[in-house]
Amino acid sequence: MPARTTSSTGRSDLIADAALVLLAERGMRGLTHRAVDEAAGLPQGSTSNHARTRQALLEAAVRRLAEREAQVLMPDGPPTEEYGDVDGVDGVLDGLSLALHRYLTAHRALLVCRYELALEATRRPELREFYDRAGAAFREPLVAMMRAAGSAEPERHALSVVAWCEGLMFSCAVGSYHASVPSRDELRKGFEELLRGMLGT
Structure with a gap:
């Protein structure tokens, strides 16, 4: 159970994290203000005071999900225009395969929340x-x-990479391949086939 906190930001994160736990464990029907209070270990009515409507609670969950996904996928911050200049395609392949493998092996619950x-x-x-x-x-x-x-x-190719990643993540998190997560090396090979094919290298 999450630890209690008194700061406004800490309380917001605590509530949003509890909402994500409920989404992963019980689905959308299990996400209620009362259930969030219980999951977060907060007094009854705390979640309603923070997010008065269901829409506000859902927005809090989306916001927190984006923050946590960023921590998983881009722990060092988003890449800049210079990303990959040294290693070129290899640098991109290393970064993408590492991020995706980290997500699939340690953060599947976040994927369920996203869906x-x-x-x-x-x-x-x-x-x-x-x-x-x-x-x-x-x-x-x-x-x-x-x-x-x-x-x-880059815009069109980014869409292709997203589509490939989304399909693989769905299959490995909740689909027919949920019991078998590819290794980082396997993910890198898949990315390489896709990327070099698109770039013609």
Whole structure:
């Protein structure tokens, strides 16, 4: 159970983290203000005071999910335009394979949360807009990586990489390959086939 905290930021993170735990364990139906209070070890009504509506609670979960995904995928911060200049494609391959392997082996629950929230966003236009804004923070660094790798069409190639990653993550987290996570070397080989094929190298 998360430790109690008195700071406003700490309380917000505690509530949002508890919401993510519930989403992963119980799904969207299990996410209620009362359940978050219990999961976070907070007095009844604490979550309602922080996020008065369900929309506000969902936005808090999306925001926290984006923060935690960034810690997993980009622990050193987002890459810059110079990312990969030294190692070129190899540098991008190393970074992508490491990030994806880290996600699949140690943070599967975050993937389940993402799928729950993404599906809910298809039914809530106001959440869709918020969810898309949060996701944009990951798109721009990937475009920068594709540009650094020598792509003449970094936006289009970034979309292809995202589609490949999303399909693999879904299959390995909740799909037919959930019992078998590829090694980092296997992921790197898959990335290399995709990337070198797109770039013509």
